[in-house]
Amino acid sequence: MKDVSALMDGELERRRVRSTISRLEGQDELRDAWATFHVIRDALQGNAVGSSRFIEKFHERLEQEPLSVVPRWRAGLPRARAMALAGVAVLLVAGMFAWMSPGERVPPATFVDAGLSDSVAIEYAMAHRQLVPAFVAGPPAHVPAAPGTGATAGSAR
Amino acid sequence: MKRMSVRAAGSLSPAVSRQRRLVHAGALLLLCTLGAGTFRAPAAAAAPATDAQAWLVRASAAARTASYSGVYVYTCAGITETARVTRLRNASGDAERIESLDGTRREVVRRGDEIHYFFVDSKTVRVDRRVSGRGFPDFLPQDPSTLAAHYSIEAGPVDRAAGRTVQVIRLRARDGSRYTQEIWADQQSGLPVKRRVIDERGDIIEQFVFTELTVGERLSPRQAMPSRRTGYAGWTVENSSVEEARQPGTGPLAQAQAKGGDAAPAPFPEPRMLPPGFRKVMQVSRTLPGHDRPVMQSVYSDGLATLSVFVDPDVARVAGHEGISQRGAVGVITRAAGDRAVITVGEVPAATLRKVADSIGPLASR
Numbered sequence: 376m377k378d379v380s381a382l383m384d385g386e387l388e389r390r391r392v393r394s395t396i397s398r399l400e401g402q403d404e405l406r407d408a409w410a411t412f413h414v415i416r417d418a419l420q421g422n423a424v425g426s427s428r429f430i431e432k433f434h435e436r437l438e439q440e441p442l443s444v445v446p447r448w449r450a451g452l453p454r455a456r457a458m459a460l461a462g463v464a465v466l467l468v469a470g471m472f473a474w475m476s477p478g479e480r481v482p483p484a485t486f487v488d489a490g491l492s493d494s495v496a497i498e499y500a501m502a503h504r505q506l507v508p509a510f511v512a513g514p515p516a517h518v519p520a521a522p523g524t525g526a527t528a529g530s531a532r
Numbered sequence: 533m534k535r536m537s538v539r540a541a542g543s544l545s546p547a548v549s550r551q552r553r554l555v556h557a558g559a560l561l562l563l564c565t566l567g568a569g570t571f572r573a574p575a576a577a578a579a580p581a582t583d584a585q586a587w588l589v590r591a592s593a594a595a596r597t598a599s600y601s602g603v604y605v606y607t608c609a610g611i612t613e614t615a616r617v618t619r620l621r622n623a624s625g626d627a628e629r630i631e632s633l634d635g636t637r638r639e640v641v642r643r644g645d646e647i648h649y650f651f652v653d654s655k656t657v658r659v660d661r662r663v664s665g666r667g668f669p670d671f672l673p674q675d676p677s678t679l680a681a682h683y684s685i686e687a688g689p690v691d692r693a694a695g696r697t698v699q700v701i702r703l704r705a706r707d708g709s710r711y712t713q714e715i716w717a718d719q720q721s722g723l724p725v726k727r728r729v730i731d732e733r734g735d736i737i738e739q740f741v742f743t744e745l746t747v748g749e750r751l752s753p754r755q756a757m758p759s760r761r762t763g764y765a766g767w768t769v770e771n772s773s774v775e776e777a778r779q780p781g782t783g784p785l786a787q788a789q790a791k792g793g794d795a796a797p798a799p800f801p802e803p804r805m806l807p808p809g810f811r812k813v814m815q816v817s818r819t820l821p822g823h824d825r826p827v828m829q830s831v832y833s834d835g836l837a838t839l840s841v842f843v844d845p846d847v848a849r850v851a852g853h854e855g856i857s858q859r860g861a862v863g864v865i866t867r868a869a870g871d872r873a874v875i876t877v878g879e880v881p882a883a884t885l886r887k888v889a890d891s892i893g894p895l896a897s898r
Binding site for chain 1: 818820822827829831838839840842849850853857859862864866875877878
């Protein structure tokens with residue numbers, strides 16, 4: 376897995392590139408991981424894949440693979456359009472899809488409204504639900520994580 | 533940027549070892565549960581509370597460790613949504629895909645801590661880092677015995693759901709400040725396959741139910757991958773501002789959220805009244821979509837029910853929109869406090885939410 380990210384960053388030693396590639400070809404999971412890393416990096420940079428020809432070739436190859444999940448981001452993509460997405464803000468929590476397109480699917484009458492606009496209610500309801508389930512899988516309340524070592528506590532999911 | 537990608541990549545390795553630990557822990561829990569059951573008489577009509585507790589432990593462990601794929605239906609206040617969810621956990625990590633089956637086409641793919649939201653109709657993909665990402669069926673605390681103080685936990689009848697034999701577990705609220713919940717746990721795997729939230733009048737105000745479910749083996753990694761593999765020309769990538777914690781807070785997970793963040797703690801106007809058993813579990817500073825400035829959010833919970841208090845520096849967001857809204861189990865109260873907005877949200881009865889909201893502040897002037 377470490378090799379995969381090094382490969383992505385063009386930092387992998389030449390002699391290990393070949394063996395990593397053949398491992399990628401042979402292992403679905405590793406290849407998927409590679410593809411996912413790549414998507415993430417592209418997206419984080421808001422950019423098309425870097426100039427490395429090697430990466431490009433690899434990219435093309437992955438696309439031909441039946442399991443490839445590498446989208447080809449257009450070069451010079453527009454920057455984030457936060458406002459455009461405000462009404463369909465994001466969530467992962469199951470059940471929250473229902474909150475995402477209120478105008479389309481939710482009859483206004485379902486919200487017992489006392490002056491609060493649906494858009495404001497939905498915005499914060501979604502923000503709440505996006506976050507709240509996190510603590511539940513944490514360690515029991517009486518086992519406090521030591522400050523500074525809390526990183527493992529959050530992983531107890 | 534390079535550093536960023538390295539971090540993204542590196543985040544999988546802790547996930548791997550964490551996964552192994554969880555698998556072990558889960559297996560151990562499962563063994564304990566099964567072992568205990570072997571020597572116990574078959575559950576009578578009125579099963580002892582310990583059986584209900586054992587079921588909760590098993591359901592909680594299964595929800596945190598099992599791989600599954602299925603279709604669930606969510607119903608809340610007259611809204612119905614259907615989605616296909618696949619969750620895979622193995623030695624190489626943790627992946628999940630949720631795809632909406634009605635309304636606009638939306639798809640969420642998570643691998644490790646990286647989340648991609650695909651909005652197919654608007655050709656937009658949003659990239660985010662996971663903050664929590666838990667939901668049905670993974671909603672029980674790791675140690676469900678903590679719930680007994682505020683819920684009367686009973687084993688109900690054996691039932692059927694998603695074509696499977698299931699055990700009903702009822703968590704009856706011991707007071708009116710929270711809702712009663714019912715859980716249907718798969719007898720074979722322990723996985724919760726159905727969950728209901730019931731209000732004080734006995735009405736079902738929120739429900740999840742799997743209509744079909746496959747647990748365990750025979751799941752392919754491609755089921756947790758984006759359905760669209762190519763053809764992203766013309767799509768927009770939106771990089772979400774990464775949500776970060778500014779203050780460790782009091783909860784263990786909040787401290788986890790704060791890893792690497794050593795900014796000065798932000799003052800938070802704590803509510804003076806919380807329902808019995810509720811404690812602060814997290815405080816974060818996060819930028820919501822469409823907002824210029826981050827909002828502060830504190831989360832309080834009794835282990836099952838939750839509520840959040842937001843402090844938004846932009847009072848204009850709620851000016852003219854102050855009030856209370858209730859949709860199914862979720863209530864929202866907004867009010868202006870000086871030049872800031874305070875928003876209280878939670879899956880608790882409106883009266884509880886109101887008490888909490890009214891007890892916040894006054895806010896220190898900035």
